Amino acid sequence: MSLLVLATVEGPEWGWGNGRTTGLFATGVFAAVTLQRTLRAESPVVEKELFRSRQFTAATIAPLLYFTGFSVFPLGGALFMQ
Numbered sequence: 373m374s375l376l377v378l379a380t381v382e383g384p385e386w387g388w389g390n391g392r393t394t395g396l397f398a399t400g401v402f403a404a405v406t407l408q409r410t411l412r413a414e415s416p417v418v419e420k421e422l423f424r425s426r427q428f429t430a431a432t433i434a435p436l437l438y439f440t441g442f443s444v445f446p447l448g449g450a451l452f453m454q
Contacts, residue, residue: 373400373404375396375397375399375400375403376396376397376400376401376404378396379393379396379397379400382396
C-alpha cells in the first residue's frame with residue numbers, strides 16, 4: 373500500500389510516465405495481488421494458521437518493529453548532517 377501511496381504522491385513531481393512512478397505502481401499492484409493470492413490459496417507460501425499462534429505473531433512483529441525503529445536513526449542522522 374505504501375508503494376501505491378508513494379507513487380501517487382510523487383507522481384506529479386516525477387511525471388506520471390516516469391520509470392520510478394510506473395515501477396512503484398507496478399510493484400504495488402504485484403504485492404497486492406500476491407497478498408490476495410496468499411490469503412486465498414490452498415497451499416500458500418506462509419500458512420495463515422501460523423498467525424493464530426501468539427508466539428509466532430509476536431516473533432514476527434517484534435523484528436518488524438525493531439528494524440522499523442532502527443531505520444529511523446540512519447535517516448535522522450543523514451537529515452541532521454544535511
